[in-house]
Structures are given as structure tokens and as C-alpha cells.
Amino acid sequence: MKIALGTDHRGMAVAQSLLTHLRAEGHDITVLGECTGTSIDYPDVAFLVAKAVSQHEAERGILICGTGIGMCIAANKMRGIRAAMAQDELAAQLSRTHNDANVLCLSADLIGQTLAKRVVDVWTKTDFEGGRHQRRLNKIAAIERGDDPAIIKS
Numbered sequence: 001m002k003i004a005l006g007t008d009h010r011g012m013a014v015a016q017s018l019l020t021h022l023r024a025e026g027h028d029i030t031v032l033g034e035c036t037g038t039s040i041d042y043p044d045v046a047f048l049v050a051k052a053v054s055q056h057e058a059e060r061g062i063l064i065c066g067t068g069i070g071m072c073i074a075a076n077k078m079r080g081i082r083a084a085m086a087q088d089e090l091a092a093q094l095s096r097t098h099n100d101a102n103v104l105c106l107s108a109d110l111i112g113q114t115l116a117k118r119v120v121d122v123w124t125k126t127d128f129e130g131g132r133h134q135r136r137l138n139k140i141a142a143i144e145r146g147d148d149p150a151i152i153k154s
Helices: 009-024 042-054 069-075 089-097 108-125 132-145
Strands: 002-007 028-031 060-065 083-085 103-107
Touching (some): 002 009, 002 042, 009 028, 009 060, 009 108, 042 069, 042 103, 060 069, 060 108, 069 083, 089 108, 103 108
Parallel strands (some): 002 028, 002 060, 083 103
């Protein structure tokens, strides 16, 4: 899978660990946003990764910051992005099966490298269920267009 990966300064160690892990798993990883150890603003990185996913330059994206919250908020501003925070394997699974999340946001401070690898493994291997969940994604797309989601019936 082609994955865009981005981090701020607080997520560098987790990002490096995931980069090595994901490449070993056979994924094609593109690192976006240069983080050289000095402070970097998470919205700048979230924009680059979300843009890559939105423009189909990457199938999915992974964003890492101290809490994961800021990255998630910023990424979800981009049309077509369904970014989800996951702090355990179940949240990662549900973000894919129910929400077809195309960007995963992780907290470097709260979950660390070992759990991050497990969360990412579940997230990359889980497919979207479709069915009743597709109607809900259609409603999210309606909101992005500025439409009332209640008009969407299927």
C-alpha cells in the first residue's frame, strides 16, 4: 500500500519506528514535511499528508503528533479526508470497517512505539465493510459539499 507519513517534532521517534516497520511489511512510504528536530507546526504536516491522500497520490496517510488530536482536526479540513484517532487496535479496526478512515492519527506521547505498530498493522490490514456504513459516508460527503446530510437516503 502507498502511504504518506507525516509527523511533528514530538512524533519523530514513533514515526521513525513506523517507517522502518511499514517498509519491512512491504508498504511504499512517502515521508512528507521535513522535521529535523526543531519545532514544526502540525497543521503544515497534516495539510501535506491530507493533500496527498485527497489527490490520490497516496492510498492512505498516517499522522503523528504529541496527542494526535491537532493532526486529526487539521487533516479533516481537507475535502475527502476521513481522519481518525486511534489509541488501540479496536479503534483502528472500527475506523476502517465503519468509517473507511483514510488517514490515521496517532499520539506519540500516549501510545508509544510498540502499540503504534500494532495499531497501524490492524489499520492497514482492515477493509471497509460498506453496507449501511456507506450511507453514512455519503452523508459526510454531503456535508463537505455544504448540503444537508438528512437528504441522503442511500
